[in-house]
Amino acid sequence: MTQGDAATDPSMTDHMRDGQMVTADGTPLKASLKRAERRRKIIALLFVAPLLVFLMISFIIPIGQMMFRSVDNPQITSTLPRTLEAMEAWDGQGLPDEPVYAALAADLTIAQENRTVGQLAVRLNYEISAARGALTRTARQVSNMEAPYKEKFLDAHRLWGNPEIFQIIKREGRPLTASYYVSALDRTYDADGNIVLQNENRRIYVDLYIRTLLMSLGITFLTLLLGFPISFLMSSLPMRYANLLMIFVLLPFWTSLLVRTTAWIVLLQQQGVINELLVWAGFISSDNRLGMIHNMTGTIIAMTHILLPFMVLPLYSVMKTIPPSYVRAARSLGANPWVAFWRVYVPQTLPGIGAGAVLVFIISIGYYITPALVGGQSGQMISNLIAYHMQTSLNWGLAAALGTILLVGVLVLYWVYNKLVGADIKLG
Amino acid sequence: MDNGNPSEAFVAFERVQKSYDGEELVVKDLNLAIGKGEFLTMLGPSGSGKTTCLMMLAGFETATYGDILLDGNAINNIPPHKRGIGMVFQNYALFPHMTIGENLAFPLEVRGMGKSEREEKVKRALAMVQMESFAGRRPAQLSGGQQQRVALARALVFEPELVLMDEPLGALDKNLRERMQYEIKHLHDQLGITVVYVTHDQTEALTMSDRIAVFDDGRIQQLAPPADLYERPENAFVAQFIGENNKLMGKVDSVDGESAMVRLDDGSLVKSLRVCVNEPGEETTLSLRPERVLVADDGKDYDNTFEAVVEELIYLGDHIRSRVNVCGNRDFIMKVPNSSDHHSMAVGQKVRVGWSMQDCRALDAS
Ligand SMILES: Nc1ncnc2c1ncn2[C@@H]1O[C@H](COP(=O)(O)OP(=O)(O)O)[C@@H](O)[C@H]1O
Ligand SMILES: [Mg+2]
Numbered sequence: 001m002t003q004g005d006a007a008t009d010p011s012m013t014d015h016m017r018d019g020q021m022v023t024a025d026g027t028p029l030k031a032s033l034k035r036a037e038r039r040r041k042i043i044a045l046l047f048v049a050p051l052l053v054f055l056m057i058s059f060i061i062p063i064g065q066m067m068f069r070s071v072d073n074p075q076i077t078s079t080l081p082r083t084l085e086a087m088e089a090w091d092g093q094g095l096p097d098e099p100v101y102a103a104l105a106a107d108l109t110i111a112q113e114n115r116t117v118g119q120l121a122v123r124l125n126y127e128i129s130a131a132r133g134a135l136t137r138t139a140r141q142v143s144n145m146e147a148p149y150k151e152k153f154l155d156a157h158r159l160w161g162n163p164e165i166f167q168i169i170k171r172e173g174r175p176l177t178a179s180y181y182v183s184a185l186d187r188t189y190d191a192d193g194n195i196v197l198q199n200e201n202r203r204i205y206v207d208l209y210i211r212t213l214l215m216s217l218g219i220t221f222l223t224l225l226l227g228f229p230i231s232f233l234m235s236s237l238p239m240r241y242a243n244l245l246m247i248f249v250l251l252p253f254w255t256s257l258l259v260r261t262t263a264w265i266v267l268l269q270q271q272g273v274i275n276e277l278l279v280w281a282g283f284i285s286s287d288n289r290l291g292m293i294h295n296m297t298g299t300i301i302a303m304t305h306i307l308l309p310f311m312v313l314p315l316y317s318v319m320k321t322i323p324p325s326y327v328r329a330a331r332s333l334g335a336n337p338w339v340a341f342w343r344v345y346v347p348q349t350l351p352g353i354g355a356g357a358v359l360v361f362i363i364s365i366g367y368y369i370t371p372a373l374v375g376g377q378s379g380q381m382i383s384n385l386i387a388y389h390m391q392t393s394l395n396w397g398l399a400a401a402l403g404t405i406l407l408v409g410v411l412v413l414y415w416v417y418n419k420l421v422g423a424d425i426k427l428g
Numbered sequence: 429m430d431n432g433n434p435s436e437a438f439v440a441f442e443r444v445q446k447s448y449d450g451e452e453l454v455v456k457d458l459n460l461a462i463g464k465g466e467f468l469t470m471l472g473p474s475g476s477g478k479t480t481c482l483m484m485l486a487g488f489e490t491a492t493y494g495d496i497l498l499d500g501n502a503i504n505n506i507p508p509h510k511r512g513i514g515m516v517f518q519n520y521a522l523f524p525h526m527t528i529g530e531n532l533a534f535p536l537e538v539r540g541m542g543k544s545e546r547e548e549k550v551k552r553a554l555a556m557v558q559m560e561s562f563a564g565r566r567p568a569q570l571s572g573g574q575q576q577r578v579a580l581a582r583a584l585v586f587e588p589e590l591v592l593m594d595e596p597l598g599a600l601d602k603n604l605r606e607r608m609q610y611e612i613k614h615l616h617d618q619l620g621i622t623v624v625y626v627t628h629d630q631t632e633a634l635t636m637s638d639r640i641a642v643f644d645d646g647r648i649q650q651l652a653p654p655a656d657l658y659e660r661p662e663n664a665f666v667a668q669f670i671g672e673n674n675k676l677m678g679k680v681d682s683v684d685g686e687s688a689m690v691r692l693d694d695g696s697l698v699k700s701l702r703v704c705v706n707e708p709g710e711e712t713t714l715s716l717r718p719e720r721v722l723v724a725d726d727g728k729d730y731d732n733t734f735e736a737v738v739e740e741l742i743y744l745g746d747h748i749r750s751r752v753n754v755c756g757n758r759d760f761i762m763k764v765p766n767s768s769d770h771h772s773m774a775v776g777q778k779v780r781v782g783w784s785m786q787d788c789r790a791l792d793a794s
Contacts, residue, residue, distance in 0.1 A: 328488050329521035331508040333535035334586060340509075343534070347525040 063407075070400035073177035075123040076169060079116050080107045084173040087166065096166055101149035108135075108142045126395060127168045127179065134159035167193065180401035205385070205402065209409070212381040215300060216364040220311075222304045223360050224353065227311035231352075234312075235319035249312045252305060261373045264302045268292040268374075294376030302370045307363060311356035318352030354421055362410055382406055437461030437497070438622055439485065439590060444494035446480055454480050456646040458494070462624065464589075467616050469625045471633040472643030473669070478626045481643075482592050485624065487511050498590070509538075514583035514591040514621075518598050520575045522567035528554070528578050529563035535586040553585040554578075556615065573604045580612065584619070594626045609635050630670050634658070642666050658717075663704060664791045667715035674721070674760050676714040680705045680790070688790045690714055694756030699731045700788040711793035718749075720787035721762040723779055730782030736760070738777045748773070754781060 021029035077084065082103035090096040111117045117139040124131035134157040145152045153160040171193060172179060182188065182195055186203040190196045197203070230249065234242040252260060267273050275289045284290065292298055326348065330340035368383040375384070382402065389399035439462040446455035455477045462468045470478040483489040485496060487508030495502045503511060522531050532550040541549075554560045557577035567575055576596060583591055593612075597605045613636050616623050627633055633640045634654040642649045642657065642665070650657060650666045661667035668675065678692040688702040690712055698714060705712050724733045736752040747763045750773060754760045762781060764773065773779060 323519065323521070325517045325519060325521040326523065328486070328508070329515065329517055330523075330534070331488070332486055332511075332513060332515040332592075333538065333582065334509050334512070335534070335538045336507075336509050339538055344523055347523075350525075 066400050067404050067407075068400075069396055070180050070404050071176045071178070072397065073123075073172060073175055073179075075116075075119050076173045077175055079111045079120045080104070080169065080173065082107050083169065087170050087173075090166065090170070092167060092170065093163070095150075095161065095163055098148050098150050100166070101153050101160075102147065104153070105142050105145055105149045108139045112139045112142065122394075123172075124165070124168065126183075126398070127172065128159075128164060130157075130159045131165065131168075133157070134165070164191070167191070177397075180397040181405070183398060184401040184405055205382070208380070208382050208385060209405070212365055212383075213409075215296065215303075215381060216361050219300055219303050219307060219364045220357050220361045222300070223308050223311035224357060226304070227308055227315055227356065228349075228353075231312050231315035231319055234316050235322075246316075249309055253309055257306070257369060258373075260306065261302060261370060264298070264305070264374060265293055268298060268301065269294075293374050294379070296375070296379040298374040298376065299371045299379030299381070302374050303364055303367060306370060307360045310359045310363060314355040314359065315349065315352040318349055318355075322348050350421065354417075358414065358417060362414070365410060366406065436463075438464040438466075438499060439624065440495075440497040441481070441485075442495045442497065444481075444484065444491045444496060446477070446484060446489065447492045453492075454646055455484075458646075458648065460641060460648060460651070462622060465620050465622055467613070467623045467625065467636060467638045469627060469633040469637035469640045470643055471627055471630060471640050471669075472649075474628055476643040477646045478628075478643050479594055482594050482624065482626055486513055486515055486592055512586075512588050512590075514586070514588035516579050516583045516591070516593040516596040518595045520567070520579040520596075522575055522579055522582070524567055526566075527563065528559065528565055528567065528570070531567070531578065532563075532582050532585050535582065539586065549585055553581040556584070557581045557611070572600055573608065576600060576608060577611075580615070584615070584621070588621070590622045590624070592624050592626075595628070596625075597627075597629075597632065605632070612636065634670075642669060644669070661715060661789065661791065664713040664715065664794050667713075667789065667791060672718050672761065674714075674716040674718060674757075676716065676755065676757060677793075678712060678714060680708050680710045680712055682708055687785055688712075690790055692755045692757075696734060696755045698755075698788060699785045700790040701786055703789045704792045705790050712790045713793055715789045715791050716783060716787060718761040719747075719763045721760075721781055721783050723762075723764060723773075724782030725780060728782075731785035732788065733780055733782040736779050736781045738773050738775050738779060741773060741775060752779070752781065 023029055023032050083100060086100045086103035087096060090100060108117065111120060117135055121132040121135040124135065138153065138156045138160070141152075141156055159165050171189065179189075183198075184205050186198045186206045187195045188198050230245065234245050234249075237245070265272070269275070270289045270291065272293070274292065275284075278284045279286050279289065292301065322345065326344050327340050330344040331337070335343065365381075366383050367381060368387055371379050371381045371384055372387070375381070383406075386399050386402045386406070389395045389402065439460075441458045441460040444455060444458040445453055447453050458481060470481060472478050480489060484491050487503070487506065491504060496504060498511065498513075522528075523534070526534065529550055532553055533546050536546045536549055550563070551560065554563060557580055559574065559577050559581065562570065562574065562578070567578070570578065576599075579596070583593075596612075597608050600608060609632055612623075612625075615621075625633075625636065634657075637654055639651060639653050640657055641651045644665050649669075650662045652660070652662075657666065658671050661670065664675070667673050676690075676692055676698065678690040678698065681689040681691045681697060683689075683702060683705065686702055688700055688705055690698045690700050692698060692714075700714050722730070724730055734754050736754045738750055738752050739758060740751040742749040745766065747765050750762050750764055751758075752760050752762060
């Protein structure tokens with residue numbers, strides 16, 4: 001290459017090699033850019049690493065464990081391996097034959113020694129209610145039994161004469177189970193192993209899910225109804241007054257939940273302030289005092305109060321950014337105050353309404369403490385039942401299944417919400 | 429001050445005062461009559477009360493005292509949406525959740541106009557500002573200049589007779605602003621509407637207006653056509669605010685008919701046009717446009733000639749901007765035309781400068 005060539009096209013020699021852009025020291029531009037980018041990414045990652053680790057330990061792993069617990073089913077496979085093997089020859093009709101009972105006796109002997117009968121008994125008791133008694137009693141006697149075992153078992157407890165227990169052992173003798181979800185959805189297995197609805201008097205959860213959903217929607221609607229005007233007022237007042245109002249709105253945040261709830265009890269109970277006032281004023285007679293607490297009304301009133309700030313804060317912050325010139329423009333174009341408000345102002349508050357509604361709805365759908373304190377029987381929500389299974393009945397599998405359904409439900413609702421309004425809000 | 433005849437005016441402010449806080453008057457005794465078809469600009473520094481006046485006219489603020497008349501009727505108690513006044517806002521205020529077409533259809537819709545008629549008018553209004561092809565877009569998808577055009581079209585689409593504009597071009601860059609000035613002016617001529625326009629940009633005001641009301645401190649300082657405002661400012665504020673101005677402070681020595689002799693602080697005596705002064709002894713400000721100061725070596729007879737020392741020269745092509753020291757005033761600017769027969773000046777050189785009595789206006793003291 002002559003000097004003349006280089007002079008006419010310096011870029012060829014300075015920045016290009018093999019048709020690639022290169023930097024001054026000859027490394028390809030892309031590679032060098034990537035290296036610079038990678039450094040930045042690593043630094044950014046280091047910044048969020050502590051939070052990530054914290055979330056991992058305190059949130060993601062427990063949630064994952066909880067969800068796994070809803071299908072985890074180790075008790076039967078680990079304590080009754082021989083029985084399960086022997087039952088492979090069984091056709092599922094009528095009682096199994098002697099080999100199955102013999103295997104069961106062997107398994108129970110070991111289980112009794114290892115003290116694992118208890119968990120097996122609890123697990124089987126979820127499926128059929130006599131199981132706990134049958135297993136504990138039989139396991140105590142099993143070391144004294146001799147062949148043929150079938151008769152001894154039938155003597156030991158009537159459950160061993162019921163084919164259902166063997167059908168259950170066969171069905172649930174797998175490491176993963178669907179049975180918690182089956183019960184969480186008010187279903188059960190029939191004699192042929194099909195999933196069918198529970199007896200009417202034993203259906204609880206689906207109704208409770210629906211009630212929780214409706215109550216959450218109602219509470220969301222009420223907070224919007226109460227929160228919109230106050231946010232609007234605050235956004236149009238001078239800072240001084242707006243701050244004062246904001247304190248009133250935030251007051252519930254600053255008082256203890258228990259204090260607030262007690263205050264509601266004082267106000268709303270049968271001998272409470274409101275009832276006394278109404279009776280005194282003659283609106284109701286003393287025998288017809290209103291039941292406003294320890295029922296659904298109580299839950300709704302208290303939760304609306306507690307969740308109001310979650311609606312007001314996003315609404316207020318959105319309204320604050322809407323310049324008055326939009327409504328003015330609408331008015332100057334001939335819209336009366338109502339039309340200007342409804343057609344021009346409200347649509348611009350939609351991001352705030354959306355954010356507030358999602359926040360309130362999601363918090364209330366999983367709310368536990370207020371319904372527990374003031375909800376009575378009719379004001380219970382699904383979380384209260386989850387807590388019951390966690391703390392009282394100790395059926396963690398069922399609690400986990402109920403919780404997972406709730407979580408999935410919320411995610412689905414959020415997805416639907418995003419589909420419906422998300423695109424529009426992002427545009428605005 | 430000739431503020432027009434209120435009884436014939438299309439828009440009239442009569443003794444209007446406005447206070448927001450009950451302590452301070454933001455608008456003090458405003459009297460203004462605007463004729464039908466006129467393009468009137470309210471020009472003034474920020475905070476002088478221009479927007480407040482416009483808002484009172486539009487109905488978004490109430491006058492604390494006085495009457496505002498539209499076509500001879502007091503409109504103080506008519507709500508904004510019944511005034512039928514078009515308005516263009518500084519930030520355009522296009523509804524972000526509606527398309528351009530919907531924005532323009534809005535005023536027609538609220539008037540209960542049928543769909544086909546509405547579409548027809550929207551199309552015509554968009555064509556007027558060369559935005560036909562944008563009807564389906566959202567405001568956020570338009571550039572500032574395009575939004576400005578749409579805002580203009582929206583304020584005009586329902587055919588108001590009066591259109592108010594509050595610094596509508598304030599957010600645009602210089603080139604676009606100049607183009608839009610002409611477009612607005614053309615629309616005004618074409619449609620025969622009355623426009624009340626607010627700006628703090630004097631060039632904009634001078635370019636577009638039939639008359640300009642110069643605002644300061646809640647008062648109209650002067651109301652006049654652009655040329656008058658520049659050539660015949662009636663007080664020191666207007667002289668200083670509009671165009672470039674030389675300011676000489678002094679005391680009236682004697683008064684004679686339309687002229688006044690003014691003694692400057694350094695003792696020199698200037699023959700000037702009597703505008704705001706009445707008797708000897710009064711403090712006054714002399715106002716003199718830089719292009720009216722000439723180099724006095726052509727043997728012509730000037731009312732005033734003085735010795736000046738050239739302090740600084742800036743070559744600007746068509747003229748040379750010279751800062752000279754005259755009568756003890758070192759910030760005195762003159763524009764020397766760049767003509768072939770002219771002496772070239774040099775810094776430190778002494779020159780004789782002169783100006784006529786008519787060009788040197790003796791105004792109030794401030
Ligand atoms: N809504 C308001 N409340 C209180 N004071 C205001 C309000 N709007 C304007 N002002 C005051 O009135 C004065 C004039 O304002 P404005 O009319 O906006 O002036 P301009 O439009 O000429 O800049 C300013 O001092 C401003 O601070
Ligand atoms: Mg203003």
